[in-house]
Amino acid sequence: TQLLEQSPQFLSIQEGENLTVYCNSSSVFSSLQWYRQEPGEGPVLLVTVVTGGEVKKLKRLTFQFGDARKDSSLHITAAQPGDTGLYLCAGRGTSGTYKYIFGTGTRLKVLA
Template sequence: TQLLEQSPQFLSIQEGENLTVYCNSSSVFSSLQWYRQEPGEGPVLLVTVVTGGEVKKLKRLTFQFGDARKDSSLHITAAQPGDTGLYLCAGGRGTSYGKLTFGQGTILTVHP
């Protein structure tokens, strides 16, 4: 079983603080996605990284794929209340009929 360990599980911070969420595995993935889910809705894709060492930025969010393609991180700069939600990482292998391995998720709460 390919596992993705996500940490921390819970994060409660004040507006303006920075934070990092980690996603680690002992397995190599061909792609790594980050999703954000708000209460009562389905997960929404934020980004896909596919190359070892790749860094992608989405406004205040920075995503990094580890050199060995076994881990990833999500860094949020100057968090805002609108960033509150469940963040999920998911790893894919190109030949697995599109299946993803999901991490357990990080529940982020940003207080005004």
């Protein structure tokens, strides 16, 4: 069974601080996605990474896929209150599967 563990589970920081969220597994993934979810809403896709070592930037967010495609990180620079939300990673296996397995989530709160 593929599992994705995210850390930390909860993070409360001041506006302007930097932070990194981690997504780890013992399984290899063909692709990995990061989503943000607001209360009562569906997850919204932020990025998809496919190649080991790949780095993608989305404004103040930097996403990295591990060289072995087993882990990923999300780094936010100069966090803002609007970044508050639940961040989810989701990985797709290498066996031709259709499904993405979601991680346990990191709940981020950015205080003004």
